[in-house]
Amino acid sequence: MxxxxxxxxxxxxxxxxxxxxxxxxxxxxxxxxxxxxxxxxxxxxxxxxxxxxxxxxxxxxxxxxxxxxxxxxxxxxxxxxxxxxxxxxxxxxxxxxxxxxxxxxxxxxxxxxxxxxxxxxxxxxxxxxxxxxxxxxxxxxxxxxxxxxxxxxxxxxxxxxxxxxxxxxxxxxxxxxxxVADYAALMEKLFDFDAIRAAVAGGLTMSFDAMHAVTGPYAREILEKRLGFAEGTVKNGVPLEDFGGHHPDPNAVHAHELFETMFGVAAPDFGAASDGDGDRNLIVGKGIFVTPSDSLAMLAANAHLAPAYAGGLKGIARSMPTSAAADRVAEALGIPAYETPTGWKFFGTLLDAGMATICGEESAGTGSDHVREKDGLWAVLLWLNILAVRKQSVAQIAEEHWAKFGRNYYARHDYEALPTEAANALVAELTASLASLPGQSFSGLTVAEADSFGYTDPVDGSVSLNQGLRVLFEGGSRIVFRLSGTGTEGATLRVYLERYEPVGGDLAGHTPDKLADLITAADAIAGITRHTGRTEPTVIT
Known part of the structure; x- marks a missing residue:
């Protein structure tokens, strides 16, 4: 030594x-x-x-x-x-x-x-x-x-x-x-591979973008070899040290080829992608993008169709910036819903204590108690299990879900590589203004509450403060502001926009249109342009 x-x-x-x-x-x-x-x-x-x-x-x-x-x-x-x-x-x-x-x-x-x-x-x-x-x-x-x-x-x-x-x-x-072997064997225990194989034999098609990242070998083994999807279903399947010169983030910007395929004339039935280390997922149906928040809610509502979850869920947990769509599913199922800070570690105590079964984050991370990390391929396989059993398209499943629970129109605007001083000044000024915001109106929206989110773990009692700034409006809409800790240069400001449309409302709207007033309000409340000089986000997901 x-x-x-x-x-x-x-x-x-x-x-x-x-x-x-x-x-x-x-x-x-x-x-x-x-x-x-x-x-x-x-x-x-x-x-x-x-x-x-x-x-x-x-x-x-x-x-x-x-x-x-x-x-x-x-x-x-x-x-x-x-x-x-x-x-x-x-x-x-x-x-x-x-x-x-x-x-x-x-x-x-x-x-x-x-x-x-x-x-x-x-x-x-x-x-x-x-x-x-x-x-x-x-x-x-x-x-x-x-x-x-x-x-x-x-x-x-x-x-x-x-x-x-x-x-x-x-x-x-x-x-x-x-x-690959141990992971693939675990997935085969959780899901009805026979039902999925039958659906594939019956014509179910998909496209999976591994983004030259870690999930390539896993996806080829499971999707092509074990489930019978056609060779070539997995695109960009060889892991590369530079991810082929691309950004392995599964969203509309960096997985644009998948989006073009899924919104094209000859689109397959189901499209999906995962990220650099395989813990995130992107779900796209033929002509429809399913937001991570909606995907969490739809997976939870249909999880009983997979063998591992046939006995029901113990609870659903989501990070605070994730939309409240999953909360409505939990209420309908009569199970607890937990709202935690961002970071998968906050789900760990709930999973270990048997208080939650399915967890999710708006940043494309979804998982269950089978491991203690979010799991991109797990989410893809649960979607495939649901499609195989329900024998419906992604769009039909989404439309029926919204008709039952209402729809949370949702988007995240990222302002990346900001000067740290500017980002900190924005957050400090906004924090100081929180107490004065209730009762004020912005773009026709009246603030009902505003706070800095804190969390007390219900299992171990640990306290986590200052986990994001929330502005909640009358009627159920909200904006969340949070500095992210996942970048390596400067600061990233994430702005989460959410508008709830109840059952019977406009459930087929265009998300940017439904969030337009919130986008304007976010800049007015936080002074994004004034502090950063940015008039547009770097990425919208």
Whole structure:
């Protein structure tokens, strides 16, 4: 074992999804090593612990994985399970941690952010339940980064990450495992593959865009090999270190080819995509885009059609910025609905306590209690299960859902790479104005309430404050303002716009038209143009 002297490096505070920076930052001497050592120093683990390591295949993954293995050997781990080729989707990593009784795992990903030598990289630690480390752990990691004096490794050559098998590194047993097999087997237990295969044989067609990201191998194994969709159903299926030069974020901007296909003359019945690390999803029917908020609600309303959920749901949880569409489903089912801060770790305690079964975020993340991460392919397969059983189109399912529950017109406007000072000034000014907003009118909308969202976990009692600024209007519409922690440059302001149209109202409107007054009100309330100089968002989802 070799101890390498080091000193604290500023800025290693993990956010909601771990530590994310540019590759060139992570490639600096001691940068990744410092952070990994602090994780090993503070996380709970038993004697002879197992560690899972894998990532989304982006540039720099292999380098960090090799170093993490040498460091795990020097820090007392007994076994490391690493995905073949260094690849594990985030939900697959969660499953491996749970299935093999690991004490935790290092997930190397910057999720939906671009990859390549000049782009983004990230490291996240998941705990023994398979979920992201809670704030108590990430705070302990950060405090340790401020005082670290050395990191430890064993001298050893790189291992062969591409061949399944076992290697010894010092006293550590390293097992390279099939990245796909365990996950695919789990999906086959959850869903009615026979029904889906029958629907495919009967003519059901789809297009899946893997975006040259981690889900390519998983999607080809499950969709084409096990379910029988035609070869070529999975597009951009080979993971690339730079995602083919594209941005692996499944939305209308970055998955525009899928949208063009699904809104074209010869569109297949169902379209879907996933992101860099496989935890997000995009759902598009023939001529219809299903927002992540609506998808969560529709999946929850129909989950009983899949074997794993035939006995009903224990509860539904959503992040605060996600629309309230799922709340109406929970009410109809007579089950609890939970509103949490953004970040999948907040769902973990609810899932572990058996209080919720299905969870979702407006940022295209949906999942259930089968793992402790959001899961893009899981959502796609549940949609396929529903389509196979109901024998209806996506549009028909959506229209019937809105006719029963009403419709939450919804969009998110992202203002990316803002100067941090400008973004902070906007939030500070808006926060100071919250108390004076009720009773004021903007674009014909009267403010009923305004607050800074705080959350007390119903399981462990932990408190999370300042999780987003909410402006609620009379009639059920609302705007949420929040600074995101998933970017690596400047600040990202997310503005969430929601208008509820009750049963019997205009349920077939055009979303931008239905949200026009809220868009105008958001700028008037927060001074977006005045603070940022931006007159349009960078991305609308």
């Amino acid at each position: 070799v101890a390498r002297p080091t000193q604290p490096i500023a800025g290693q505070k993990p956010g909601t999804s771990g530590l994310r920076k540019k590759v060139k930052v992570f490639a600096q001497p001691n940068y990744a090593e410092n952070f990994i050592q602090t994780v090993f120093d503070v996380v709970e683990r038993p004697e002879n612990a197992t560690l899972v390591i894998g990532g989304d295949g982006r540039y720099h993954n292999r380098t960090v994985i090799q170093q993490a293995i040498r460091m795990a050997a020097a820090n007392g781990y007994a076994r490391v399970l690493v995905g073949q080729g260094g690849i594990l989707s985030t939900p697959a990593a969660s499953n491996v941690i749970r299935q093999y009784g690991a004490s935790g795992g290092l997930v190397l990903s910057a999720s939906h952010n671009p990859g390549g030598p000049d782009e983004d990289f990230g490291i996240k630690y998941n705990i023994a339940n398979g979920g992201p480390a809670p704030e108590s752990v990430t705070e302990a990691i950060y405090q340790r980064t401020c005082e670290i004096t050395e990191w430890r490794m064993v001298e050893a050559d790189d291992i062969d990450l591409d061949t399944i098998g076992t290697t010894q590194v010092g006293g550590l047993t390293v097992e390279v495992i099939d990245s």
